[in-house]
Amino acid sequence: MNALDYFNARLEATISPMDYLRAEQTAPEQYFLIDVRNGPNHVRSLTIKGANIIPQQELAKRLHEIPKDKEIVVYCWDVWCNTAAKVATFLLERGYKVRELTGGIAAWREMNFPVTDTSSDIVQIDSCGC
């Protein structure tokens, strides 16, 4: 495998926040976005707008909720999180068309792209004015 193979595979396997936002705005009916983060609800109450919440741990039993005719986009916490990659592998092996949203919720928030707060009493983490 050379550098070109590497880039082609990475580009086939992932989609950047900018590219997903544009793609979703252009043809929202073609995409099915999944927040696959595990962990207690209150730490993941802030989600990408429009995301379907299917934690990795519930994936196998909720597989019927995922459409086979759409492009599945999965995300977790950050670039160093492997949960989305695990879900992508699981779904690709079952014939779904899947890409990972690079950077997860962290990159999405840093871009100030639209999010949904599913909790009314969430504590803001970034409150120092940066």
Next chain:
Amino acid sequence: MNALDYFNARLEATISPMDYLRAEQTAPEQYFLIDVRNGPNHVRSLTIKGANIIPQQELAKRLHEIPKDKEIVVYCWDVWCNTAAKVATFLLERGYKVRELTGGIAAWREMNFPVTDTSSDIVQIDSCGC
């Protein structure tokens, strides 16, 4: 493909900020650094010192500006940006020798490596003293 193939491909396809800084200081004439970010000028006025500014959208028509005998290094915004990977693919397919600078401008700034501000009225984003 196993783990070793993965690391070899990644190391062939990318160069870290530290490694690029050292390489460029040792043999500046061997490298041609390109800032491939798209978007309005004012949001990308801070660039890596010495970078050639060729936004991805202008690449095809400005291909003649890129030397075939140098090692091309491309960068965009951050680790989750795919623009540099797209440009790398485009150039590799045309026989250029290319690597992606990992982490883009974000990693470079976090390392406090030398940058150029092409705008005199740029608004500083990180102004909280962190």
Next chain:
Amino acid sequence: MNALDYFNARLEATISPMDYLRAEQTAPEQYFLIDVRNGPNHVRSLTIKGANIIPQQELAKRLHEIPKDKEIVVYCWDVWCNTAAKVATFLLERGYKVRELTGGIAAWREMNFPVTDTSSDIVQIDSCGC
């Protein structure tokens, strides 16, 4: 190589902070964690708790310290650092079982996972209260 190959290779080659913390707590005797960062001691005095400090530059002559019967986990600074990937390649070529801890010390600290401060007079970098 397709997207599935890419994810499988990445998952075989890397381990996330969350997964490593859990794995290490479950079976600490199975893992051998190495901090492979180069550079002056004072800038890398904060290390992951339990890590063996073997800078990449000393690796070849200290190879005998690394057990062949454990799973080796290597880390460096951040997602954009390639030092851990270089060490992983070096060790994989010699028959070791190796994975890279994604995000390095930066991701580990952001997760507030346990660290050791080997210097009593370390200057805190993140002191703005963010």
